[in-house]
Amino acid sequence: xxxxxxxxxxxxxxxxxxxxxxxxxxxxxxxxxxxxxxxxxxxxxxxxxxxxxxxxxxxxxxxxxxxxxxxxxxxxxxxxxxxxxxxxxxxxxxxxxxxxxxxxxxxxxxxxxxxxxxxxxxxxxxxxxxxxxxxxxxxxxxxxxxxxxxxxxxxxxxxxxxxxxxxxxxxxxxxxxxxxxxxxxxxxxxxxxxxxxxxxxxxxxxxxxxxxxxxxxxxxxxxxxxxxxxxxxxxxxxxxxxxxxxxxxxxxxxxxxxxxxxxxxxxxxxxxxxxxxxxxxxxxxxxxxxxxxxxxxxxxxxxxxxxxxxxxxxxxxxxxxxxxxxxxxxxxxxxxxxxxxxxxxxxxxxxxxxxxxxxxxxxxxxxxxxxxxxxxxxxxxxxxxxxxxxxxxxxxxxxxxxxxxxxxxxxxxxxxxxxxxxxxxxxxxxxxxxxxxxxxxxxxxxxxxxxxxxxxxxx
Amino acid sequence: xxxxxxxxxxxxxxxxxxxxxxxxxxxxxxxxxxxxxxxxxxxxxxxxxxxxxxxxxxxxxxxxxxxxxxxxxxxxxxxxxxxxxxxxxxxxxxxxxxxxxxxxxxxxxxxxxxxxxxxxxxxxxxxxxxxxxxxxxxxxxxxxxxxxxxxxxxxxxxxxxxxxxxxxxxxxxxxxxxxxxxxxxxxxxxxxxxxxxxxxxxxxxxxxxxxxxxxxxxxxxxxxxxxxxxxxxxxxxxxxxxxxxxxxxxxxxxxxxxxxxxxxxxxxxxxxxxxxxxxxxxxxxxxxxxxxxxxxxxxxxxxxxxxxxxxxxxxxxxxxxxxxxxxxxxxx
Numbered sequence: 001x002x003x004x005x006x007x008x009x010x011x012x013x014x015x016x017x018x019x020x021x022x023x024x025x026x027x028x029x030x031x032x033x034x035x036x037x038x039x040x041x042x043x044x045x046x047x048x049x050x051x052x053x054x055x056x057x058x059x060x061x062x063x064x065x066x067x068x069x070x071x072x073x074x075x076x077x078x079x080x081x082x083x084x085x086x087x088x089x090x091x092x093x094x095x096x097x098x099x100x101x102x103x104x105x106x107x108x109x110x111x112x113x114x115x116x117x118x119x120x121x122x123x124x125x126x127x128x129x130x131x132x133x134x135x136x137x138x139x140x141x142x143x144x145x146x147x148x149x150x151x152x153x154x155x156x157x158x159x160x161x162x163x164x165x166x167x168x169x170x171x172x173x174x175x176x177x178x179x180x181x182x183x184x185x186x187x188x189x190x191x192x193x194x195x196x197x198x199x200x201x202x203x204x205x206x207x208x209x210x211x212x213x214x215x216x217x218x219x220x221x222x223x224x225x226x227x228x229x230x231x232x233x234x235x236x237x238x239x240x241x242x243x244x245x246x247x248x249x250x251x252x253x254x255x256x257x258x259x260x261x262x263x264x265x266x267x268x269x270x271x272x273x274x275x276x277x278x279x280x281x282x283x284x285x286x287x288x289x290x291x292x293x294x295x296x297x298x299x300x301x302x303x304x305x306x307x308x309x310x311x312x313x314x315x316x317x318x319x320x321x322x323x324x325x326x327x328x329x330x331x332x333x334x335x336x337x338x339x340x341x342x343x344x345x346x347x348x349x350x351x352x353x354x355x356x357x358x359x360x361x362x363x364x365x366x367x368x369x370x371x372x373x374x375x376x377x378x379x380x381x382x383x384x385x386x387x388x389x390x391x392x393x394x395x396x397x398x399x400x401x402x403x404x405x406x407x408x409x410x411x412x413x414x415x416x417x418x419x420x421x422x423x424x425x426x427x428x429x430x431x432x433x434x435x436x437x438x439x440x441x442x443x444x445x446x447x448x449x450x451x452x453x454x455x456x457x458x459x
Numbered sequence: 460x461x462x463x464x465x466x467x468x469x470x471x472x473x474x475x476x477x478x479x480x481x482x483x484x485x486x487x488x489x490x491x492x493x494x495x496x497x498x499x500x501x502x503x504x505x506x507x508x509x510x511x512x513x514x515x516x517x518x519x520x521x522x523x524x525x526x527x528x529x530x531x532x533x534x535x536x537x538x539x540x541x542x543x544x545x546x547x548x549x550x551x552x553x554x555x556x557x558x559x560x561x562x563x564x565x566x567x568x569x570x571x572x573x574x575x576x577x578x579x580x581x582x583x584x585x586x587x588x589x590x591x592x593x594x595x596x597x598x599x600x601x602x603x604x605x606x607x608x609x610x611x612x613x614x615x616x617x618x619x620x621x622x623x624x625x626x627x628x629x630x631x632x633x634x635x636x637x638x639x640x641x642x643x644x645x646x647x648x649x650x651x652x653x654x655x656x657x658x659x660x661x662x663x664x665x666x667x668x669x670x671x672x673x674x675x676x677x678x679x680x681x682x683x684x685x686x687x688x689x690x691x692x693x694x695x696x697x698x699x700x701x702x703x704x705x706x707x708x709x710x711x712x713x714x715x716x717x718x719x720x721x722x723x724x725x726x727x728x729x730x731x732x733x734x735x736x737x738x739x740x741x742x743x744x745x746x747x748x749x750x751x752x753x754x755x756x757x758x759x760x761x762x763x764x765x766x767x768x769x770x771x772x773x774x775x776x777x778x779x780x781x782x783x784x785x786x787x788x789x790x791x
Binding site for chain 1: 462
């Protein structure tokens with residue numbers, strides 16, 4: 001495959017790259033960057049034309065490992081907000097759970113419709129130099145990025161139709177259909193043809209493109225908080241024909257903003273009274289409320305034990321060794337080895353609030369040491385894993401750049417893993433940061449079937 | 460459909476229609492100015508009056524600047540501070556489209572987004588600088604392209620109906636205002652058959668409404684104020700006439716109004732029906748005698764009232780749960 005792309009004359013490659021960028025801009029495949037001075041500025045997510053390749057046998061292993069991991073985390077959430085067996089049996093310390101900002105005690109005893117809390121998971125993986133995939137982070141709240149996977153694929157097929165005909169790439173195009181079916185399968189009991197809506201914070205949110213994209217592809221309505229209201233223990237949407245009931249809400253709003261009566265009083269994005277309806281089991285919220293406790297960076301080190309505890313299985317996927325600063329011994333180790341470790345704030349996502357020890361100045365390390373001593377609970381540390389690289393077009397030639405991989409796991413009555421996922425690439429030479437908000441880009445991820453896929457097209 | 464989305468659909472098309480109307484007005488007017496011997500002040504000021512931009516313009520540039528065609532054109536085309544400039548209307552159209560991308564077709568979004576990117580490009584500026592008429596033509600063509608794509612790619616159901624309703628109300632208002640342009644040019648005199656307005660002005664009005672050739676197919680031998688007014692207000696077969704657009708608006712509002720939910724939409728339907736009947740029954744001789752400006756003003760104001768009522772009926776209504784009209788939880 002790479003051989004085919006390599007075989008393109010450079011001028012033609014440049015021309016196709018230009019075409020790809022124009023297509024993305026024309027389609028409005030954009031995101032807004034918070035750090036940009038002008039609010040609501042749209043940019044095209046930088047896109048690398050050279051695909052990242054994964055063999056099917058490798059993928060089969062990943063697929064099984066991801067299913068196992070999500071099953072265990074789902075059981076953990078049910079347990080945390082249920083009988084807390086994991087605490088009683090000493091698997092996870094009680095204070096670790098209670099100190100997590102993602103843990104919401106109000107959710108205790110609430111069983112969501114269908115018993116599902118992790119409808120969509122975006123698990124960040126890295127590939128160690130020996131080729132083994134390791135879990136870096138579980139995103140179980142509102143993982144984003146899947147629209148880029150689908151749009152990137154559409155662009156690639158347009159730009160390289162011939163290469164596609166020869167490669168046997170597993171299709172990703174059915175993701176929206178799988179998702180809407182999964183969500184409908186866990187609607188509150190006894191509702192035929194449930195109304196599924198996507199709740200967005202609005203057009204100025206950085207991921208608005210994705211919200212709108214998914215609504216279109218899933219055939220759902222895209223709503224804002226002000227379109228919904230609660231009455232008679234039900235959620236309703238304001239329509240041109242009066243109020244209509246809503247059964248399933250795929251919400252792209254954080255827990256804290258969901259319901260001003262239950263959480264942040266100043267939230268204008270949410271729906272007053274929503275948590276009351278959720279507690280009654282009359283609305284499905286995807287993902288569930290309070291999932292943050294399970295993807296907390298401080299809970300992460302316990303996940304292999306949780307898999308053994310709930311499933312009685314050995315973990316299929318490895319993960320990165322992690323030091324928990326709230327444990328005095330491990331904290332001392334971290335402070336003594338700051339120049340070798342990557343320190344992360346447990347509540348921050350998107351590459352904000354982290355220290356990459358080997359690249360940091362002494363002043364930066366001293367600053368972090370002080371912060372860790374002040375509130376150790378907020379920090380964890382990991383050895384820097386040498387991320388594997390993938391050939392990436394730099395504007396002049398293909399050079400190795402570091403990549404990670406975020407596959408998506410969709411769960412309703414059944415569970416499904418999108419073959420491939422978002423490969424994020426650190427576009428700057430030497431950089432480890434792949435987040436779109438911090439100068440990262442993306443590339444298409446091809447899971448190559450070992451047998452022909454039947455000649456079908458996925459568009 | 461969701462009320463907020465309906466409102467965006469309604470406005471999305473109004474803004475596109477407004478872009479087209481502005482582009483036609485500016486293109487034709489620049490051409491007309493070359494054909495007539497109006498004093499500088501009289502040549503461009505009517506455009507600002509028709510657009511309702513007179514006070515804002517004077518405050519920014521001073522009253523005397525309205526004699527400078529370049530300044531007026533730049534203002535009504537490019538000025539982001541002018542809410543009715545082509546740039547502003549297009550920006551608003553795109554913003555509305557962006558909030559309802561899941562409702563409109565992919566082709567519509569691609570077309571409108573490409574239009575916006577073109578408008579912001581150096582290419583568009585160069586065309587504007589080098590060949591003014593071609594620029595305005597391009598704007599109009601892109602508006603028509605968008606409207607055509609909408610017609611051919613979107614489901615013809617409620618969101619589409621709201622778009623067409625917006626488009627037709629906007630077009631009715633634009634035709635009415637353009638007709639009023641000559642009234643402003645004449646500085647308040649009533650429009651009578653022997654009025655000394657030259658053929659160039661009437662032709663300009665017709666061309667601004669894309670009615671030049673249609674007019675001569677329907678009306679032979681006469682070109683004066685009454686015949687033009689009659690045509691633009693009353694010609695049922697002409698897609699830009701006030702009667703034609705109001706008839707279509709009425710049809711779309713009828714489709715929108717839920718037959719099975721009594722009580723919803725009665726205010727707006729009544730107002731629109733009343734306006735339609737008023738226009739339909741206009742006696743042109745009487746209109747010309749009483750003063751056409753008053754009639755046109757009444758039509759413009761009534762369209763605004765209809766829009767407001769549509770908002771109250773469909774966009775901002777306070778919903779009630781449990782009213783007999785709404786399917787209760789048991790039926791859902």
